[in-house]
Amino acid sequence: MLEQKLQQKLLQRLSPQQIQLIKMLEIPIMELEQRIKKELEENPALEEGAEEEEIVNLADDDDNDYDNDEEDNPSDDDLFNNQEKEEVNSSKDDDFSYEDYISEEDQDETPYYLLQANNNSKDNDEREFIFSSQESFIDNLNHQLGFLDLDKKQRTIAEYIIGNIDEKGYLQRDIEQISDDLAFNLNINAEPKEIEAILKKIQTLDPPGIGARNITECFLIQLNRKPQSNAVKNAIKIVEKAFEELMKKHFDKIQRKLNIDKEELKAAISEIQSLSINPGNTYSDTYETAINQVIPDFLVEIEDGEIKVFLNSKYSPELRVSKSFQEMLNSLEAQAKINKKAKNDKEAIQFARQKVDAAHWFIDAIKQRQNTLLTTMQAIVNLQKDFFTEGDKSLLKPMILKDVADLTGFDISTISRVASNKYVSTPYGVFSLKSFFSESMTTDSDEEISTYKIKERIQHLIANEDKSNPLTDEELAELLKKEGLNVARRTIAKYREQLSIPVARLRKEL
Structure with a gap:
């Protein structure tokens, strides 16, 4: 029987802002930089730079210091203040400026050094990454086809075969499938035997072993291109007849099966070990195999025996709410109080207020993330002080997430998120935060x-x-x-x- 009733429950739910904050704890410094750039693009109320109050305070401090210096050490120029003021006042009445005395030709010939500015601090670690430009792996194989005796049809088939070779150098499609592809896609009728013959020519290209369909064929291609010594011949026999035993390292079975002694087996295995499993890796693309550079989130330095922890703020710029956008919001709200019937103004005010609130929340979230990360890293340094002092990994103490959570007052899940995908730069190298955690x-x-x-x-x-x-x-x-x-x-x-x-x-x- 159906019946209606009221029921009251108390549930815990995370707000969208809390979910975003949790995700921001997990991401490393480079992903945070992308997140900040995305927020700057989407939110017109957010901009880079320090808060206006901080800038004003710094300027006031500089002015006060300058005034105090003048009061303590009056210069001889103070004797001519009245005369200078009169000259300044008289100059204001003149109709001519300095630019009037410079011809247009002189203005066009501005020295080159005046058009440049260097705003970089000496502390900035400026590095230039130079990427070399080279021919791709597939382009190199297609270029080598020009040295083979192929007609137009064979060249087209060869290019299609090369297009199916992966980055490791192996052919990923069967000959029958390639024959069907050529018929349906390129309207070329080619028998499997003809394609097999073209594939054999491709396998003569560099690097050795290219175009193989499995590791056995790859090894045989490389061995057949070597000088045929006794060791190479025995290696070919092992790959052809006892490859499974070789993978399992059943050397006694190989000796009995091929009737060779221990020294011959050792020489043959030495030849096999010199072969490349993935021949395509010897010729890699510059952009596909770019070096994955680790950017540390923390910096640990030792000064006068004291360990100091810093956040890497190079990729995390200071943020502030746009003053002009805030003034526009205030102006719209003032106009709305006068004209309460303007519907467009209400929508504009609601949009602007949402953007300002989102900017404030994002700035607070970044600050909270920085405080959480710095507190957690400081706790790790305190627990592993011996390692950060000496740099010896054997001095690492047993430490689990709960130890850091008890020291910081954070939840274990928060510590886990902070340690995820984060790195620290120390005088002894760059380490992952997870490498400091171990059971006892x-x-x-x-x-x-x-x-x-x-x-x-x-x-x-x-x-x-x-x-x-x-x-x-x-x-x-x-x-x-x-x-x-x-x-x-x-x-x-x-x-x-x-x-x-x-x-x-x-x-x-x-």
């Missing part, structure tokens, strides 16, 4: 150590292991247990994967 583990002597030290110890053990018989995860756990570190095998595997270290079988060498 208790040793047999009841000492708490960071998991970073355990990872460092695992790296050391693997680096010094016998490569012909590498250490398994169980053996690593036993070695760490002897050192007083009770680490489970699964934890060893997790840390090893985080360090991008393969399993023992794949680390095996002859």
Whole structure:
């Protein structure tokens, strides 16, 4: 049975402004710069620059200092003040100015140095990024086609094949599919055998291995272009007949299958290891493989043994509400009080007031973001003071998000957002904020150590292991247990994967 009733609930909902503020905490400095530029374009009430009151106060301070200096140290020019005032007054009555004495030809010949201005401070870190211009990977292959003996039809087919080669250098479509594409798109009838023959010619181009359809074919193309020594011939046999065993590093099976001894196998594997898995990467586009430069959000400096933390404000300009826009709003509101029936004025006032309120909110949000980031970074520096003083990663203490949250008074989710995609520049290099967080583990002597030290110890053990018989995860756990570190095998595997270290079988060498 349906019935109507009233029900009262208390719900917590985030306003759109709060959601925007949360998102602003997560973004790094370069994305914040884009966010500010977008807001400046969309909101006419927002503009770059310090607040008017700050500028006025700075100017007043300079004037006061100048006046005080004059009172304390009167100059000889004060004796002629009256005479100068009379000359200034008389000059105002003249009908001629300095520009009247300069001809138009003289004005046109303004020295070049007077047309330039350098407004950069010495503290600004000005860097020029020079991008070289070079031929693209696909254009280079098409250019090499000119050295092949191809007719017009074959050249068109070759260009279509090259267009289907990815940035790694592999052909991504089957021969039959290319044949269908040529028939439907270019009205060219080409048999798969004809396309295969053209593909073989493309595979003779540089870099070696280009146009392969899989890694086996890529290796064979490169090996066949090398001088055919015994090691190269054995390498070709391994790729053709025992490639699966090679990937699993079952060297004994390869020796039995190809009837070769250990030294021959070692020489052949050395030839295979010299090959390129992705031949296209040897010829990369300048703009596609541009260097990802890390811009730090924080700057940590040490002055007289004191650690100082700064925000990187180079990409975050000061913002203010436009004075002219505010005056226009005040004028519209004053006119609206006189003429209350003007509908257009009310809409204009509502629009202008929304823009001014949005500008105030955005400025406050930027300031709140800066305060939150600076407070969080200061807490991290206080907790990891030994590292920031010495620069030794082994001095990193166990630290989790809750430790920083307790010190700052912020929520754990806020600390997580601040640490996300943020970097800090220190005298010892640039580090990710997340690299300072690690869990703790208790040793047999009841000492708490960071998991970073355990990872460092695992790296050391693997680096010094016998490569012909590498250490398994169980053996690593036993070695760490002897050192007083009770680490489970699964934890060893997790840390090893985080360090991008393969399993023992794949680390095996002859």
